[in-house]
Amino acid sequence: MKAQEKLLEHLKTFPNYNVAKNVIMFLGDGLSIPTISATRIYLGKKNGLQYGEEQELFFETFPYTGLSKTYCVDTQVADSACSATAYLCGVKANRGTMGLSASAPRKSCEAMNNASNHVESIFTWAQEAGKSTGLVTTTRVTHASPGGGYAHTAERYWECDENVLRDGLDPELCSDIAEQLVLARPGRDIQVILGGGRKMFRPVTSVDEEGDSGSRLDGVDLISRWHTDKLLRGARPHYAWNKEGLLKMDIENTDFLMGLFESDHLLYNLDTDATKEPSLPELTEVAIKMLQKNNKGYFLFVEGGRIDQAHHETRAQKALDETEQFQAAVRVAAQMTSEQDTLIVVTADHSHVMTHNGYPRRGRSVFETAGVSNRDGLPHSILSYANGPGYKRPTSNGSRYDISTDNMRDKDYRFPALAPLGSETHGGDDVPVFARGPWAQLFTGVLEQHVIPHAMAFAACLGDGLxxxxxxxxxxxxxxxxxxxxxxxxxxxxxxxxx
Structure with a gap:
């Protein structure tokens, strides 16, 4: 019966040929297919389903699905910088670079300052069409994924001038990412900026609202510069550093919004104080309310960035919980918009090396062992990594580490890894693309990652292409x-x- 119902649902799906007034791109950083399948079970068990595997994440209900090939120009496995250049600027790039063509080598100030190497993003295309733009992330707003939308840099880690100096280069010649966001286009025209990373904007001699020091060595407070720039342009800016300041602001009388809620990345959802720090769904809701005031429409980028960082730490439970928050944010966006005029695209920048494996019985928590079916008589975990800090050293007699007594349900448990690395690596496998709304049918099949912004631009009539x-x-x-x-x-x- 359920299979027939699903078939009928597909038969009732017809392409939407409307022009997209609005485009919302959701980027699950490191949202691999195994992460999605494991999160289904995690969420299903939380929701009290009999088993859990039958749970659907909200974006899995979208009518069109494809796969994205994520490699960089110079590496088989992508990082978040070259991939951001692909899915936001429409050009594949070298690992570690953002907003530059592959002609620019990594860490080259000369190449970075050569305008012929610059590639423009869908943020620029949308602004040129009179649309509002916004970015939301759970990482620093200067991190690689959001930075790909506004920065031209030969090094993703040049988030403030201190990072440039650390590499022995001159910040006067190599503009850092925070500075580009505040002082250069398209960054200074982005109307909504929500995430973490206050320290990249504040001087090292300053102390922020929560007692943390800044990182900038040039003595410039870029948050103050951002505020002044908007006032000089006759606009009404609002800066927020906590949940109260965000949710109590007067949206109708605010033109530009910057919210930086941590000195560094936002806290993991499982660690945060929900009374002080807004969630990704809450950030998404505020961003849409701000941007929908423009009757010409908007482009909004929303990143669930800490999925990736939890995987790097092999903390699988946190990765799945961040994925749950991410899908909840997608649901909020869908509820606030119309499928007739808003294109929503959900995808990832790259994969990770977590596997969902073994033959566990239906309904079992993924935070358990898969049972004892191994030749050495010891169990293995349902979730594990090819490499990373979760590596379990053999015992003194050479036998494999016995995980059966580990508390695998602890939110900070590091799941087993095959090879010992300080940080788990990305994976090179394709990642999913889910789409609904005008021209969502373009996001099917196997796509080169840099096709994605061109397809979004086609649907919304942005840029110089078709x-x-x-x-x-x-x-x-x-x-x-x-x-x-x-x-x-x-x-x-x-x-x-x-x-």
Whole structure:
């Protein structure tokens, strides 16, 4: 019966050819397919289902699904910088670089300052179309994923001037990421900035609202500079550092919003004080309320960034809990918008090396062993990693470590890893893409990751490439696009004008 119901649901799905007024991109940092399957069970058990495996994450209900190939130009396995350049700027790049083409080597100030190496993001395309833009993250707002939307940098870790100096370079020549966000375009025109990372904006001599020191050595308070810049432009800015300051603000009388809720990354959801720090769903709701005031629409980027960091620590329970928060934020966005005019795309930047394995019986918690079926008579865990700090050293007699007495339900438990590394690595496997709304059908099949922003731009009529608006102006039906006489790399308004 359930299979027939699902079949009928698919039969009732028809492509939406509307122009997307709004685009919301959700990026689950490190959201691998095993992470999704394990989170289903984690959430299903929390929701009291008989087993748990039958649980669906909200974005899994979206009508269109594809896969994204995540490699960088120079490496098989991506980091969050080169991948951000792909899914936000539409160009594959070198590992560790953001907003630059692959012509720019890592850590090269000269290449970074060469405008011919710069690639613009969908933030710029949206702003040029008169749309509002916003970014939300659970990491520092200067971290690699959000930074790919506004920064041009040859080193992802140059988040403030102190990091540039540490590499023996001149911050006057290599503008740091926080400075680019506040002083350069498109960063200074992003109307909503919500996340962590206060220390990247404050001088090392200062103490912030929660008693933490800044990191900047240039003596500049970039939060103050951000506020002054908006006032000089006749706008009404609002800065928040805690949940109360965010939720009590007057949205209707605020034009620009910056919320930095931790000196570093936001706390893991399992560690946070919910009365002081807003959740990812709450941040998403405020961002949408701010951006939807623009009748021309908006582009919003939302990152569940700490999924990735929990995996690096092999703390699988925290990774799954962050994924639950992420899917809850997607649900909030869907409830606040219309599928008729808002394209929502959910994807990941790269995978991780966590596996969901063994033959555990249905309904078992994923934070347990898979049972004893091994030749040495010792159990193995249902979730484990190919490498990372969860490595369990053999005993003095050479036998494998016995995890049966470990408290695997502890939120900070480091799940077993095959190879000992200080930080677990990313994985090179493809990651999922889920989409709903106008032109969501474009996000099916196996895609190169850098196709994603071009497809979003097509749906929302952004940038200089082929768009749904061009097709409408020329009274083309979707099937007519099969016969357009130019190759993709030749797409431009001039080329299409003669098509």
């Amino acid at each position: 768009t749904a608006c061009w097709a409408r102006r020329h009274a083309l039906r979707p099937e007519d696009l099969l016969h357009v006489p130019v190759a993709p790399w030749q797409w431009s308004p001039r080329a299409w004008a003669t098509a």
